[in-house]
Amino acid sequence: xxxxxxxxxxxxxxxxxxxxxxxxxxxxxxxxxxxxxxxxxxxxxxxxxxxxxxxxxxxxxxxxxxxxxxxxxxxxxxxxxxxxxxxxxxxxxxxxxxxxxxxxxxxxxxxxxxxxxxxxxxxxxxxxxxxxxxxxxxxxxxxxxxxxxxxxxxxxxxxxxxxxxxxxxxxxxxxxxxxxxxxxxxxxxxxxxxxxxxxxxxxxxxxxxxxxxxxxxxxxxxxxxxxxxxxxxxxxxxxxxxxxxxxxxxxxxxxxxxxxxxxxxxxxxxxxxxxxxxxxxxxxxxxxxxxxxxxxxxxxxxxxxxxxxxxxxxxxxxxxxxxxxxxxxxxxxxxxxxxxxxxxxxxxxxxxxxxxxxxxxxxxxxxxxxxxxxxxxxxxxxxx
Amino acid sequence: xxxxxxxxxxxxxxxxxxxxxxxxxxxxxxxxxxxxxxxxxxxxxxxxxxxxxxxxxxxxxxxxxxxxxxxxxxxxxxxxxxxxxxxxxxxxxxxxxxxxxxxxxxxxxxxxxxxxxxxxxxxxxxxxxxxxxxxxxxxxxxxxxxxxxxxxxxxxxxxxxxxxxxxxxxxxxxxxxxxxxxxxxxxxxxxxxxxxxxxxxxxxxxxxxxxxxxxxxxxxxxxxxxxxxxxxxxxxxxxxxxxxxxxxx
Ligand SMILES: Nc1ncnc2c1ncn2[C@@H]1O[C@H](COP(=O)(O)OP(=O)(O)O)[C@@H](O)[C@H]1O
Ligand SMILES: [Mg+2]
Numbered sequence: 001x002x003x004x005x006x007x008x009x010x011x012x013x014x015x016x017x018x019x020x021x022x023x024x025x026x027x028x029x030x031x032x033x034x035x036x037x038x039x040x041x042x043x044x045x046x047x048x049x050x051x052x053x054x055x056x057x058x059x060x061x062x063x064x065x066x067x068x069x070x071x072x073x074x075x076x077x078x079x080x081x082x083x084x085x086x087x088x089x090x091x092x093x094x095x096x097x098x099x100x101x102x103x104x105x106x107x108x109x110x111x112x113x114x115x116x117x118x119x120x121x122x123x124x125x126x127x128x129x130x131x132x133x134x135x136x137x138x139x140x141x142x143x144x145x146x147x148x149x150x151x152x153x154x155x156x157x158x159x160x161x162x163x164x165x166x167x168x169x170x171x172x173x174x175x176x177x178x179x180x181x182x183x184x185x186x187x188x189x190x191x192x193x194x195x196x197x198x199x200x201x202x203x204x205x206x207x208x209x210x211x212x213x214x215x216x217x218x219x220x221x222x223x224x225x226x227x228x229x230x231x232x233x234x235x236x237x238x239x240x241x242x243x244x245x246x247x248x249x250x251x252x253x254x255x256x257x258x259x260x261x262x263x264x265x266x267x268x269x270x271x272x273x274x275x276x277x278x279x280x281x282x283x284x285x286x287x288x289x290x291x292x293x294x295x296x297x298x299x300x301x302x303x304x305x306x307x308x309x310x311x312x313x314x315x316x317x318x319x320x321x322x323x324x325x326x327x328x329x330x331x332x333x334x335x336x337x338x339x340x341x342x343x344x345x346x347x348x349x350x351x352x353x354x355x356x357x358x359x360x361x362x363x364x365x366x367x368x369x370x371x372x373x374x375x376x377x378x379x380x381x382x383x384x
Numbered sequence: 385x386x387x388x389x390x391x392x393x394x395x396x397x398x399x400x401x402x403x404x405x406x407x408x409x410x411x412x413x414x415x416x417x418x419x420x421x422x423x424x425x426x427x428x429x430x431x432x433x434x435x436x437x438x439x440x441x442x443x444x445x446x447x448x449x450x451x452x453x454x455x456x457x458x459x460x461x462x463x464x465x466x467x468x469x470x471x472x473x474x475x476x477x478x479x480x481x482x483x484x485x486x487x488x489x490x491x492x493x494x495x496x497x498x499x500x501x502x503x504x505x506x507x508x509x510x511x512x513x514x515x516x517x518x519x520x521x522x523x524x525x526x527x528x529x530x531x532x533x534x535x536x537x538x539x540x541x542x543x544x545x546x547x548x549x550x551x552x553x554x555x556x557x558x559x560x561x562x563x564x565x566x567x568x569x570x571x572x573x574x575x576x577x578x579x580x581x582x583x584x585x586x587x588x589x590x591x592x593x594x595x596x597x598x599x600x601x602x603x604x605x606x607x608x609x610x611x612x613x614x615x616x617x618x619x620x621x622x623x624x625x626x627x628x629x630x631x632x633x
Contacts, residue, residue: 226490227498229479233487236476243436244547245462247493254495 005224007356012220012303016213023202031205035273037313038212042266043290044309045212045219045302050259051291052299053223054252055235059287060160063167064135064260066281068267070171070184071134073277074118075127078108079188091122094186095179112176124191128268135264136257143253150249152238161284168282183278190272199273208269212306215262219302222258231255292337297349304349387449389414389581390551395434395444404430406605408444412551417573417582419592421616422602423626428585429471431602432553435583436468437461448551463493467549471556471585473536477529481520481539484528485511488546510546517575518542519568534565541572552576554584558591570594601625 019038023031043065050056077083083091096111109116120126142163146156172180189196197204222228234241234248241248271277280286290309297308312333319329344351390412397405405427412418420428433439435446437458446454453461462468476484489507490498503511515521518538523531528539537557544552557573558566566588573595576582586592592599592613599616601608603625609616616622 222499225499225501226486226503227495229483230487230490230498232479233476233484236478237474239458239470240474240476240543241487242458243462243468244488244543245459245493246487246490247459250493250495 004357007360008220008303012217015303015307016216019209019212020206022209023205028200028202031202032200032273033317034314035199035205035208036270037310037317038208039266039270039273040290040293040309040313041306042212042215042262042269044294044297044305044307045215046259046262046266047290047294048297048299048302048305049219049223049262050256051294052301052305053228053235054231054255054259056252056256057154057157057291058160058256058259059157059284059291060162060164061259061263061290062282062284062287063160063164064139064263065267065270065286066164066167066171066277066279067134067138068131068264069271069277069281070178070267071121071130071264072127072190072268072271073184073187074121075124076187076190076271077184078118078122079124079191080186081188082186093118093179093184095182096176099176114174114177117177131268132261132264135260135267139257139260140253143256144249147249147252147256161287164282164287165284168279171279171282178279181279183276185276187271187275187277197272199275204272208273211265211269215265216302216306219258219262223302227251227254292333295347296333296336296340298347298351298353300346301349301353304347304352308348386414386416388412388447389416389449390435390583391445391447392431392435393445393447395431395441395446397430397434397439397441403605405434405441408602408605408607410600410607410610412581412583414550414581415578417577417584417595417597419596419599420583420585420602421587421592421599422585422608426602427605428602429555430605432468432555432583432585435461435553436466459493462547462549465550466553467544467547467551467580468553469537469540469544469555469557471559473533473540475528475536475539475543478527480525480527481515481531482511482524484539485514485542485546488543514542514545517545518572534561534568537561537565537569538572541569541576545576549580551581551583554582556585556587558586558588566591 022034026034043061046061046064047058050058050061077093078091082094085094085097090107092106092108092111096115097106100106100111104111108118108122142160146159151159171178174180178184189198191197195203197207223231230241230246231251234246234251238248267281293309293312294305296312297306298304316329316333319325340347346353388411392408392410395405395408396403408427408431420431422428430439434441437453437456437460440455444454445452448461448464448466451464453464453466456464476487479487486503489503489511492498512521515524518541520531520535520538520542523535528536531539541554541557554573558569561569570591573582573584584595586595596613598610598612600610601616601619601622608625609619609622611619
């Protein structure tokens with residue numbers, strides 16, 4: 001087992017090295033695109049944590065992604081030159097000006113009924129902080145209600161799904177505050193000290209790549225703590241865990257919240273890279289797409305889900321250069337998803353693990369602790 | 385005289401019109417191994433459900449030593465010192481045997497206390513001990529789902545040993561086992577004797593003879609008789625209740 005862990009960390013190391021060295025081989029134009037996919041990889045990590053390790057199929061991850069995105073986007077919108085029109089030195093988002101009632105005071109405090117909530121977002125760091133705080137708060141409240149009441153399985157999926165759709169409607173509906181369907185665009189760049197993160201620069205790519213590496217390794221370490229082990233136990237058999245004296249809901253809530261925080265973080269990075277925030281982040285199809293990435297890559301493997309998300313998006317980008325292939329590609333991803341669900345419940349990542357185990361077993365027949373795979377095959381054969 | 389570990393007093397619960405447990409009163413002394421006997425549907429599992437908090441009683445009280453635990457939440461009862469093995473073995477199927485044992489060894493139930501890595505040397509040593517007792521040493525790194533039925537039952541017994549509760553409830557620990565496996569189970573249960581107070585549901589009289597000191601017989605939710613093996617086997621009421629049944633033989 002220990003050597004399995006060593007292999008695991010070797011793979012993580014290779015992945016981290018690969019994404020950090022990628023800029024040496026890529027043109028700048030590609031960096032922005034790849035950075036987006038790395039953000040999706042981070043979403044894969046979040047899905048693997050909650051679905052693979054906690055057994056909670058959250059179909060509303062887009063809610064947390066969107067919450068993170070909007071919080072940072074609000075700050076970046078206020079910092080944008082487009083918010084300083086008409087010679088004012090106090091920022092007001094342009095779309096609020098366009099829609100202002102005649103005679104309304106053109107200030108952030110009172111240009112419309114709710115505009116005052118934008119006031120604290122004049123500080124960029126308030127937006128950054130809220131990008132984590134808001135998803136965490138929503139997840140904590142939802143988690144407490146859901147898990148303390150022992151709601152589980154498909155019902156959690158339905159509740160989270162309903163929640164993301166509800167919030168999406170609210171964001172669209174609150175047009176005067178959020179610009180609704182028209183998205184928050186023309187954003188400023190994130191600024192640290194005097195440095196500005198140009199979305200097409202190497203600096204931004206490295207920021208995203210380093211963030212992903214930290215989240216990836218952090219999540220991997222988290223699931224190998226005692227709490228991570230207990231979490232997997234609650235996934236396997238909630239009742240057994242409860243009768244061992246473990247407070248099952250507190251573990252579910254904790255990891256649900258961590259997963260939400262990662263999504264919120266990813267939402268902020270996405271805003272930096274793509275320069276907009278949109279209600280489509282909270283489309284049902286996006287949340288489901290995340291689940292597909294993780295399922296294909298391997299929900300029981302954090303790295304697998306992450307790589308799955310990145311690869312699917314890279315292939316998709318290549319394929320979509322040819323119009324005719326776009327629909328075909330969708331069908332292919334759908335087919336892979338179905339096949340993986342039916343035949344490889346642990347995804348391609350899990351499949352790779354098994355191959356690795358098998359290969360190691362063949363290469364080290366004499367070593368006693370390597371008998372695991374053979375043993376598994378025997379027991380399965382016995383049963384069948 | 386030993387202290388009373390478990391006191392059940394006038395306990396009742398009904399499902400619809402069926403009184404599954406009806407005015408049951410019994411006390412179990414510290415360190416005792418009590419066998420609970422009764423035909424199918426007598427209410428044995430329901431009684432364990434009541435003690436462990438899975439089902440809430442409508443009347444009566446349960447005390448663990450001096451603490452009243454009636455109708456507490458399951459994990460609080462577990463932490464107060466009651467462990468339970470289910471009729472259908474219940475283990476963490478996707479974890480290895482060793483990982484199962486590690487989970488059961490986590491004393492502190494809080495998430496934040498468990499954000500660290502690994503286990504104390506003492507805990508690891510204890511896990512090795514239990515692996516030896518339940519004879520799963522060579523299966524330590526096997527995923528629990530791949531164990532045989534008997535091994536799964538022993539794994540669950542091992543979980544209880546590591547949880548180390550004062551009182552252990554075992555619901556049909558030999559159900560579905562071969563004779564050899566049953567023998568081994570009796571050995572394991574005997575090794576738990578003295579360290580824990582045990583309440584064991586069992587049908588297999590050969591097995592009961594091997595482990596029992598005192599027996600309580602449940603019939604239609606009520607206590608029908610209580611005593612040592614010899615007195616139960618000759619009890620007229622018990623014989624009448626079991627007339628034609630293979631259970632007392
Ligand atoms: N959850 C339940 N709902 C309705 N009836 C139940 C439930 N659990 C047990 N019973 C009934 O209670 C009686 C006792 O069952 P049980 O305790 O399982 O018996 P035993 O374990 O002694 O075989 C049976 O008549 C059974 O049908
Ligand atoms: Mg029963």
